Amino acid sequence: MHPRPPAPRGPRRRTLLRGLAGAGTLAALPALAGCSTRDPNTVTLVSNRANDAQRTAVRDSVDLFEAGSDHRVEINTIDATSFQESINNYLQGTPDDVIGWFAGYRTRFFAERGLISDVSAVWEGLEGAFTDQVRDLCTAPDGRQYMVPDSTAPWAVFHRRSLFEENGYEVPATRAEFVELCERMRRDGLEPLASGVREGWPAMGMFDHLNLRINGPEYHLELLDGAHSWDSPEVRSVFGAWAELLPHHQPDPLGRGINEAQTALVRREAGMMLCGMFLTHVFPEGEDLDDLDCFPFPEFDPEIGADAMEAPVDGFMASAAPRNPEGAHALLAHFGTLEAEELYTAVDPQALPARVDADISGLSPLKAKVKDMVDNAGALTQYMDRDSRPDFASIVMIPALQRFLSRPDDIADLTATIQRQKLSIFGQ
Amino acid sequence: MASPGTAAAPPAAPPPPEPRPRRPRTALRHDRADRISLALMLGVPALLVLGLVWIPAAVTVVLSFTRWDGIGGLDTIEWVGTQNYVDAATIYPPFEPALRNNLVWLLALFTVPTLLGMFLAVLLDRELRGGRIYQSVFYLPVVLSLALIGFIWQLVYSSDQGLLNAFLALFSNAPAVDWFGDPDINLYAVLVAAGWRHTGYIMLLYLAGLKAVDPSLREAAAIDGAGPVRTFTSVVFPALLPINLVVVVVTVIDGLRAFDIVWIINRGRNGLELISALVTSNVIGEASRVGFGSALAVVMLAISLVFITIYVSTVLRGAQR
Numbered sequence: 001m002h003p004r005p006p007a008p009r010g011p012r013r014r015t016l017l018r019g020l021a022g023a024g025t026l027a028a029l030p031a032l033a034g035c036s037t038r039d040p041n042t043v044t045l046v047s048n049r050a051n052d053a054q055r056t057a058v059r060d061s062v063d064l065f066e067a068g069s070d071h072r073v074e075i076n077t078i079d080a081t082s083f084q085e086s087i088n089n090y091l092q093g094t095p096d097d098v099i100g101w102f103a104g105y106r107t108r109f110f111a112e113r114g115l116i117s118d119v120s121a122v123w124e125g126l127e128g129a130f131t132d133q134v135r136d137l138c139t140a141p142d143g144r145q146y147m148v149p150d151s152t153a154p155w156a157v158f159h160r161r162s163l164f165e166e167n168g169y170e171v172p173a174t175r176a177e178f179v180e181l182c183e184r185m186r187r188d189g190l191e192p193l194a195s196g197v198r199e200g201w202p203a204m205g206m207f208d209h210l211n212l213r214i215n216g217p218e219y220h221l222e223l224l225d226g227a228h229s230w231d232s233p234e235v236r237s238v239f240g241a242w243a244e245l246l247p248h249h250q251p252d253p254l255g256r257g258i259n260e261a262q263t264a265l266v267r268r269e270a271g272m273m274l275c276g277m278f279l280t281h282v283f284p285e286g287e288d289l290d291d292l293d294c295f296p297f298p299e300f301d302p303e304i305g306a307d308a309m310e311a312p313v314d315g316f317m318a319s320a321a322p323r324n325p326e327g328a329h330a331l332l333a334h335f336g337t338l339e340a341e342e343l344y345t346a347v348d349p350q351a352l353p354a355r356v357d358a359d360i361s362g363l364s365p366l367k368a369k370v371k372d373m374v375d376n377a378g379a380l381t382q383y384m385d386r387d388s389r390p391d392f393a394s395i396v397m398i399p400a401l402q403r404f405l406s407r408p409d410d411i412a413d414l415t416a417t418i419q420r421q422k423l424s425i426f427g428q
Numbered sequence: 429m430a431s432p433g434t435a436a437a438p439p440a441a442p443p444p445p446e447p448r449p450r451r452p453r454t455a456l457r458h459d460r461a462d463r464i465s466l467a468l469m470l471g472v473p474a475l476l477v478l479g480l481v482w483i484p485a486a487v488t489v490v491l492s493f494t495r496w497d498g499i500g501g502l503d504t505i506e507w508v509g510t511q512n513y514v515d516a517a518t519i520y521p522p523f524e525p526a527l528r529n530n531l532v533w534l535l536a537l538f539t540v541p542t543l544l545g546m547f548l549a550v551l552l553d554r555e556l557r558g559g560r561i562y563q564s565v566f567y568l569p570v571v572l573s574l575a576l577i578g579f580i581w582q583l584v585y586s587s588d589q590g591l592l593n594a595f596l597a598l599f600s601n602a603p604a605v606d607w608f609g610d611p612d613i614n615l616y617a618v619l620v621a622a623g624w625r626h627t628g629y630i631m632l633l634y635l636a637g638l639k640a641v642d643p644s645l646r647e648a649a650a651i652d653g654a655g656p657v658r659t660f661t662s663v664v665f666p667a668l669l670p671i672n673l674v675v676v677v678v679t680v681i682d683g684l685r686a687f688d689i690v691w692i693i694n695r696g697r698n699g700l701e702l703i704s705a706l707v708t709s710n711v712i713g714e715a716s717r718v719g720f721g722s723a724l725a726v727v728m729l730a731i732s733l734v735f736i737t738i739y740v741s742t743v744l745r746g747a748q749r
Contacts, residue, residue: 085713088498106714113499198608198694254698255587255609264588390714399522402698406611420519425717427495 043327044096048083057347065334071327091115097322103137103313104382111140120144148336149315151351153277156294178298182248185271194270195253196261200398204384213300217308217379224388226426231419243408280349307378396421492723497716512723526701534683541623545630553638569625578692611699637671
């Protein structure tokens with residue numbers, strides 16, 4: 001391929017990519033993105049927040065922006081999973097000016113490949129609004145920021161408050177108490193831990209939390225970044241601890257979607273569920289949602305404690321060459337303001353404001369509690385598929401975790417398999 | 429992705445030899461307009477086949493020797509030789525089950541749905557009362573959208589809320605069967621769904637073929653005293669040879685490109701690995717292992733080529749006769 005004359009290659013490479021990636025999914029995106037060459041004051045925004053509440057929240061926030069600005073915003077909402085599957089190609093085509101996405105590794109990756117543009121100018125107006133850690137999550141290795149964060153949807157162990165009160169269950173703080181509570185729930189005819197991992201990625205949550213509690217957040221992040229071997233006593237001890245908890249999980253998790261598992265919690269068939277705040281979308285508003293409570297994943301090792309927390313941060317990025325750069329930056333700055341974040345998080349039940357100065361007095365008790373947990377967390381992580389290379393997380397870890405769930409007894413062989421693939425993907 | 433399905437089309441015929449000037453024969457001389465229309469009629473399909481089949485297929489083969497994340501110029505492509513193939517065969521656990529599952533899929537489609545489809549076609553060909561309704565019912569799965577099919581089978585197979593487990597619970601106290609999650613049985617559960625769709629397709633093909641069979645053949649068989657079974661096996665079935673060939677090709681293509689149902693269930697993992705699903709999960713999405721995914725696609729292409737070769741040689745032999 002190399003010795004060919006370079007002139008007509010550009011478009012052909014793109015054609016080729018489209019062909020490679022399967023025309024179906026991709027055909028829809030350029031069609032959506034390519035339809036705006038009108039008003040120079042128009043800013044286009046692509047949003048992967050596609051739940052009803054999220055659509056409303058984005059709309060409300062954009063309305064607030066338009067009220068105080070000359071710019072008009074055109075919103076394209078795309079289902080989160082489809083967007084995730086096509087974002088690489090989407091960003092190389094003609095993306096919208098402002099793009100909703102995830103902080104951390106996922107933003108850094110696009111920044112390094114030049115697919116999104118520097119927004120540190122916007123960050124100058126946001127000094128002190130975010131913790132250093134959130135700032136780092138939005139910063140590429142070149143020291144510049146590429147994302148304006150707006151909200152986070154942390155993970156915790158969720159349960160129904162009424163169920164705990166009726167049965168006299170106490171919130172467990174340690175591994176021993178946790179296991180004891182699980183055993184008690186089983187005697188009471190409940191599934192202690194709702195579990196549905198047919199989609200694959202939900203299995204990562206349990207690994208992350210056990211690793212955070214057993215080996216600590218620093219080791220966890222280094223492991224996911226490829227710095228440690230997976231074929232190690234540390235990783236095996238995580239799988240070992242998981243194997244001990246497996247009898248307390250809902251049986252046959254591999255055939256159950258995460259939504260079905262969440263439903264088990266809503267219907268009081270399961271006692272607890274380790275899940276992200278997005279669980280709130282399945283709880284009917286009102287009595288049921290008010291009954292939802294949570295606690296931090298319990299402590300496994302007193303030296304490590306239980307104050308590390310998974311809090312995936314979401315935000316907005318600017319495309320590599322926005323057609324309306326001024327408008328794009330104005331919209332990004334708006335998403336970083338206190339008003340916008342408070343407005344957004346009041347509507348979307350899963351979202352907590354990313355700003356440190358957000359007023360929590362108006363939040364629901366559940367949100368206030370989680371916000372408090374986040375503020376007092378010793379370390380925040382993003383979730384396995386946001387803290388590691390996406391190819392490693394999806395191609396290696398999902399099948400590996402699924403294999404563990406169906407055959408939990410050969411951990412040594414499993415970790416060896418993961419390590420061999422890790423070496424091939426991380427390239428040493 | 430070089431789709432082996434499209435590659436099954438017979439290759440473009442070579443341009444016809446131009447009449448040589450040495451022996452001018454007025455009858456064969458083409459004027460300008462003839463030449464232009466000839467060039468268009470051959471050139472346009474040839475370009476399409478070249479651009480949509482051969483070039484992507486060749487590029488896939490080239491990319492399979494590289495490591496590339498699909499982003500940035502061609503200078504970011506790193507040549508790794510046969511590393512991708514070695515990795516797939518040695519350290520990529522889903523690869524071997526995927527090969528096996530594709531084979532099982534192919535065999536299963538050949539046995540049950542093909543025979544069942546043929547049987548239904550023979551029944552419907554007898555002009556039963558309400559035959560058109562049955563015909564529509566059996567053909568319906570072929571036209572249903574993928575999302576709907578996923579939803580329907582989810583309703584049937586869900587382990588907590590599914591129809592099948594609720595039904596089984598009426599008769600036995602055995603624990604609920606995890607139809608989608610148990611890697612030992614989920615392939616067969618999904619094959620029922622795939623066969624459900626394939627049966628209707630095969631039925632329609634045979635029905636069309638049966639309608640085309642000359643009725644005098646049957647009459648002759650009846651006069652000779654052959655019963656319905658004998659008539660079918662000795663007279664009608666041999667007359668269906670062209671349809672049989674089409675059915676074989678359609679089934680092979682369906683077996684090799686099987687993808688949609690497993691993808692919608694669990695993205696082709698945990699017992700439902702298929703090569704097409706592995707290619708997709710590697711190449712599209714954020715993983716973007718274009719080189720590795722291409723290597724898997726080339727393996728699929730190689731398998732398809734075996735069948736394509738058999739098909740093309742059969743067709744060519746038929747044409748010579």
